Each structure stands twice: as structure tokens, then as C-alpha cells.
Amino acid sequence: MTNLDKLVDILKLAPDEVFIQPHNVPDPDAISASLGLYYLLNLRGVPRLRIVYDQEIEKANSLKMLELFDVPMIRAADAYTLGAEDWAVLVDAQRGNANITDLPTEEVAVIDHHEYKGNQGYRFEDVRPEVGSCSAIIAEYFFENNIAPPRDIATALLYGIFMDTDNLTRGTSILDIDMFYQLYSLSDISKIVELRGNEISHEDLRLYADAFSNVEIYDELGFLRLECANDSLLGAAGDIVISVAGVNIVVAYATRETGIKLSVRSARQEIKANDLVGYLVEGVGVGGGHNHMAGGFIPRENLSEGRLIGTFLKHRAIAFYERAGC
């Protein structure tokens, strides 16, 4: 029995609808993994299937994906029939993570590539932190069951692998490379080119320009402040700063009304992004992620007025960096 067989057997027992739920503000990897899984479950006859997500999709390439691949995703606020009698399959996220809203559904299954948070009552779990993208895991569900992904889905999955592994250079596993290779010949490269050409919007460009003008560097550490509420830009801006010569670790942050949003990148083996973010938010917030990329949040009420957030983060990041003996 393959993973897909097991998952389908479970989901066929669902009392009502089955929602595929990626993390909030879905990125290309979350969107393509959800789309691929939707296709497979539909093909295998799981009834009353939908994809639901919370919060706004902000990035230009994510929006372009919805349009190019006709992704049937709905916002939680528009899912009128969603309730406690429905089941959910979490994709590219796990229960208890800061980046996913706990909807009224029962979370019966999880497919993810983030750090394993333990079984949270799932009947099915496939969590592989060593894999660089959730799209590669879903691509494997196709190939190990001898199901050829349709061209659009192959293309979406290929792009998901591309984005989450930063063009096969970040946290890439053999599975990502294998799946990349298998998907490549089935994909429409002109759509990948179109997506690459839609990675930032005109408005993003202005926000980036402001942010890059205030980058501060301390040895290999880069600090970056974004003056906007658009969370998904934070990670993307961090990716650009980490490509600066000499910078190997980036702490990017944005202040919002409710608190401080953090995004951390590390290209140094000795400094794990998830450990660094954990240190930054210790006692004041939540955070987690992978060795190379991680995120966090500090609620505003946990920061006293006298503590300047930039100074607070720099102080902690430098302490962590120096303790690691870098």
C-alpha cells in the first residue's frame, strides 16, 4: 500500500467535506502541493473535496499561479459550509504552527516537510523535514502510483520545488532532485518563465527599495527592516540580502499593529535558522522552521515600550552568533 492508498482509505470515511488546508498566506510550494493532492484525491474518488486557506495571498507569483493553473482554492472566510463535521488534510504545515489557523475542522492527516511537531491526533502523517519542498513529496505520490501528472500540475509542482529549494540550492534532498528531473519533461517551461517574470510587483519594488536602504551588516549577519504589513515579502527580501557577498545569515523583520513578524535565513551550517529564530523569540513569542529558513512572531504586548525592537533583535542575534563561535 502506498501513502496515497492509505490516505484515500481514511478520507473515504469522512462524514462530510474534506478540506485540503495549506499554511496561511500560501506560497508557491503550498499552492502546488495542495493542487497536486486535490487532483490525486479527486482521481481516487474522495468526494466533497475542497482547498481552503486563511489570510490574503500577497505575492505576485502566487496570485499568478492561481490564474495560470486554475487552482480551486477558497478563503476560509468564504467557506460557508466548513464546520466541525468536516475533515482537513494539512499540507506544507502542521497543527500548532504559528503560520496556520486552527479551523473548526478535524485535522485527520498531515503532509509536510517542516520540523516534526509530534502526532497531533492525525490518522495519517507523512512529515519529512529532510525534504526541501512539499511539492516533491506530492510529486512522489504521483509517480509511485504510476499516475502521470497533467501538464499544468507537473509545471506547478516543478515551480514549487524551484521556489522552496531556491533553485535547488537550499535544503535540497535527493527526492527534490529526482522529482525535479521527472517533472521537468512533463512541464510547460513557458509557464515557469512567465512565473519567474511575475515574482515581484511594482509596489513590492518600492518596499524593497526602502528596506534595502536600511540594511545593517555585522560580520556575516544582515539585518533588514520592512515598513509594511506584507509578510510574504519579508522572506523574499531576506533571500536577496543573503545573496550579498559576505552575508550568510539574515534577520528580516516587519512591525505590524499586532506585533513583530520575523524571517530568518542562514547559509551557515553552524547556524540553524530555526534555532536562531527560537533564540530571538525566547520568552516573548513563537517561531520555527528549517535549518536554512525560519519565521517567527512576537506579539506587541510582550515587548515593553523601552525596548527598541531593532536593538532587541540585533542584541540577541549577535549573542547567538558569537556563542556559536562564528
Ligand SMILES: [Mn+2]
Ligand atoms: Mn514548503
